Amino acid sequence: MSVSTYLAAATPPRLAVGGITIAIPVLAVEQHVGVAVGGLLASAALGPSIVAAPIAGAMLDRSRRPGALIAGAGIVIAAAYAFAAFLGPVPAWAVAIALVIAGTVTPFVFGGLSSFVTESIPEERRAYAIDALAYNLGAVAGPAAVAAAAALGSARIATLAMAAAALVGAVATVPLRLRPAAHPDGHERPSFLGTIAAGFRHIATHRPLAVITASGTLSQFGSGGLAIAAVALSVARTGDAGEGAVIVTAFAIGGLLGALWNSRRPPRRSPEWVMGWGFAATGLCTVAAAADLGPAWAIAAVGASGLFTAPSAAAMLLIRKQQSPPELRSQVFTVGAGLRAAAAAAGAAVAGLAAGVGAEVLIVAIGVVWVASGAMLLAYPAGAPAIDGSAD
Structure with a gap:
């Protein structure tokens, strides 16, 4: 699997998450719901990841189809961001729920996808250099894309653009054909909670x-x-x-x-x-x-x-x-x-x-x-x- 194939899967969702924290506060100002509400909504998109991270990791470690989980997470993020784009007509509390759901699955496309990078790029040092590049591309391109979309249209368009980026990443995950994690032979697999405990x-x-x-x-x-x-x-x-x-x-x-x-x-x-x-x-x-x-x-x-x-x-x-x-x-x-x-x-x-x-x-x-x-x-x-x- 080529470097470009991995970057096509890893960069768009990270771009989307990086951009949404800018797009949502700007959208909140445009829709006259207040910058404070915008800040809280941006936090809702990121905050749940710390709680969800061990659960997401355990699911990927135990799954026979980890690629489907990562692609599904991208689709959920895309749907949540698209819903959030209609803040104003849609009440802030409903947008907050959608963004919390997106934040819950964000670990799949961040650390989760990183854990499989050597399947696509076998040479380890280069693999993680490329993964770091995907993070940096997202960190720069996300806010830049939001600024450009907001300047050309509105923050609603910018938010929809972030939803589209997440969807592109979900589709681009399919060609990676991620394989399930290897497990020691002759050992009984622990329970789901046991897997989380073993990880910690x-x-x-x-x-x-x-x-x-x-x-x-x-x-x-x-x-x-x-x-x-x-x-x-x-x-x-x-x-x-x-x-x-x-x-x-x-x-x-x-x-x-x-x-x-x-x-x-x-x-x-x-x-x-x-x-x-x-x-x-x-x-x-x-x-x-x-x-x-x-x-x-x-x-x-x-x-x-x-x-x-x-x-x-x-x-x-x-x-x-x-x-x-x-x-x-x-x-x-x-x-x-x-x-x-x-x-x-x-x-x-x-x-x-x-x-x-x-x-x-x-x-x-x-x-x-x-x-x-x-x-x-x-x-x-x-x-x-x-x-x-x-x-x-």
Whole structure:
């Protein structure tokens, strides 16, 4: 299976989820239901993933047709977003229910699909570099597509476009022909709850996996606060909140450029080295943005910080795969993705509450969080062998 086939399946649903968090608040303003309601609806589209992640992972690990589950999730997301596009005529409470349902199945197209990437792209380092590229393409193209659709028509059109993207991803999943997870011979398969318990136990007690899960979660706590800090920095220095969007866009573009480079030339160092130093470099560049050397400096420094996010994310995904038994792999991926999503939301909330401490302090604090998440990789056990039977 080709790289383009995997990207065709993985990028559209991630684009849709990335774009809906912009489209829904704008739609709420257009329909005069209030930006606060729009924010709550956007949260409804993402919040359930942390609760649903272990269930989705266990379902994929136990399913004989995991591709059908992932495609079905894409269809559910598409239907929910299409329904949400009619906010206004449709009451906000009904849209909220639809978005909660979409958020419940989101782990299937995020961590769930990632857990099968090596079926499509056998070379592991390249496989996870491509998967990181799919995430970055979605993160950049989703908001950009919403902005373009809203400018040409309305936020309703933008929301329908996100529904269409999710549907495209569902259809594109079919050619992947995903195979069910392998299970040890001669062992009785545990119950559904037993599968979930085994997944949590493995994540918490297997040291290599526990270290990278904690590090990856902490990094997203910092990442989640970046948009708030960027707006605060722009207001403090220029009085223009719009410049904060430029800073965040620079981070996204840096991430995309790093992902494109990484997909062509994955680093040959150990994945724990790439993950740790990548997070640390992101943090150091973010700290540098606090220096008051003009708007261009802040944009360039944050953009440079984004360059290192894709290689470190790809390394993290590779370690997840290598340190997970096949029968628990999807659960490890979905729980890891769910924890990162929850940490990003918490980071945004904390940054908002802490905005009064000063923009520069906030930017430095976010950078320090990234550096700390990189330093956590010092606890990674040296020479830890892969337990999935693959070689690094």
